[in-house]
Amino acid sequence: MTFRMIRPVRGVFASVVLTLALAALAGCSFQEEPRIWELSGPVFGTRYHINVVLTEDPDRLENLGQGIVEVLAQVDASMSTWRSDSELSTFNRAPNQQAWHPISADLHTVLAASRQISEFSGGAFDITVGPVVNLWGFGPEARPETVPEPEVLAQRLAQIGYRNIELQEAPPALRTRRSQYLDLSAIAKGYGVDAVARYLTEQGISAFLVEIGGEVRVQGRKPGGDAWRLAIEEPVSERRMINRIVALERHGMATSGDYRNYYEANGKRFSHTIDPLTGQPISHNLASVTVIAENCMLADGIATAFNVMGYQKARELAVRENIAAYFIIRGEGGFESHFTPAFSAYLVE
Ligand code: ADP
Numbered sequence: 137m138t139f140r141m142i143r144p145v146r147g148v149f150a151s152v153v154l155t156l157a158l159a160a161l162a163g164c165s166f167q168e169e170p171r172i173w174e175l176s177g178p179v180f181g182t183r184y185h186i187n188v189v190l191t192e193d194p195d196r197l198e199n200l201g202q203g204i205v206e207v208l209a210q211v212d213a214s215m216s217t218w219r220s221d222s223e224l225s226t227f228n229r230a231p232n233q234q235a236w237h238p239i240s241a242d243l244h245t246v247l248a249a250s251r252q253i254s255e256f257s258g259g260a261f262d263i264t265v266g267p268v269v270n271l272w273g274f275g276p277e278a279r280p281e282t283v284p285e286p287e288v289l290a291q292r293l294a295q296i297g298y299r300n301i302e303l304q305e306a307p308p309a310l311r312t313r314r315s316q317y318l319d320l321s322a323i324a325k326g327y328g329v330d331a332v333a334r335y336l337t338e339q340g341i342s343a344f345l346v347e348i349g350g351e352v353r354v355q356g357r358k359p360g361g362d363a364w365r366l367a368i369e370e371p372v373s374e375r376r377m378i379n380r381i382v383a384l385e386r387h388g389m390a391t392s393g394d395y396r397n398y399y400e401a402n403g404k405r406f407s408h409t410i411d412p413l414t415g416q417p418i419s420h421n422l423a424s425v426t427v428i429a430e431n432c433m434l435a436d437g438i439a440t441a442f443n444v445m446g447y448q449k450a451r452e453l454a455v456r457e458n459i460a461a462y463f464i465i466r467g468e469g470g471f472e473s474h475f476t477p478a479f480s481a482y483l484v485e
């Protein structure tokens with residue numbers, strides 16, 4: 137559904153397919169040399185693409201493929217708001233949210249990181265914003281024909297806020313001060329990427345690239361010693377074009393932008409990302425922001441936070457906190473790119 141933004145540079149896949157085809161032609165079914173193998177499938181309403189560096193071993197690949205599906209199913213069963221039986225949906229429905237509810241370690245990790253990003257961004261990132269998102273028609277509820285009434289918006293805004301969430305670390309548990317609808321859509325994909333990366337590391341894979349719907353994490357190097365290369369897309373919805381290429385050896389990278397998922401009403405473009413301070417879909421000249429961080433969960437959440445904050449405020453914060461961020465702005469003469477000093481280390485040129 138929302139397959140977008142950053143994809144591994146196409147040439148990588150093309151050359152993998154070609155190498156494999158040549159190997160098959162030559163009749164050499166078992167190769168000692170490590171190669172890149174791609175595993176892909178549907179997940180979270182989008183797709184995952186995983187590259188692992190391995191010497192040929194069909195059984196091992198098969199096992200890894202199954203393991204990855206299980207890891208992703210577990211994250212989905214915990215954090216999806218599209219599934220009514222997930223851990224999160226069950227909590228969202230609970231009539232007694234004010235009592236402590238035991239939660240999984242996975243869910244605790246993501247809720248704790250969400251809290252940090254909310255505080256760090258001055259409330260721009262807020263996982264309680266779901267009821268306001270739904271009011272604008274981007275959640276599981278139907279899309280509205282018109283923009284919501286200001287009174288209805290104000291009423292919902294008064295009921296939300298990340299400060300209503302309370303977490304307990306050991307044993308992991310969750311409660312709210314007043315009932316909330318928690319939505320991890322802006323960070324769960326990144327966590328899913330990290331969960332797969334952790335699994336691959338546990339399985340002894342030292343070089344891989346994991347991507348889910350544009351959010352990426354890499355480890356190690358490609359066969360031959362090159363770093364993984366990732367494309368930052370030009371923020372246009374009609375076609376896919378590359379704006380910039382980065383090279384990574386570890387870390388997670390995520391992009392948040394208004395160019396894939398939006399709708400128009402009264403001639404105005406509305407994004408599916410909401411500013412929790414105003415209740416309005418964000419509407420500014422920042423077309424996309426890409427963040428590189430220690431892990432993909434943080435990159436994903438911070439990218440969303442920056443997208444809400446807009447270029448000026450986000451850049452200030454990113455520079456002050458030494459965060460690697462790449463901004464694409466809609467300027468008068470077309471797109472303009474700006475990046476923080478910490479980002480320059482990753483740029484290829
Ligand atoms: P995408 O889903 O396109 O990768 P994001 O990672 O930026 O984009 O997440 C957008 C989703 O996050 C929205 O669909 C919505 O469910 C939720 N959301 C919207 N506004 C906020 C916000 N201010 N803070 C946290 N989550 C938000």
Ligand code: MG
Pocket residue numbers: 321322323390391392436437438439440
């Ligand atoms: Mg995000």
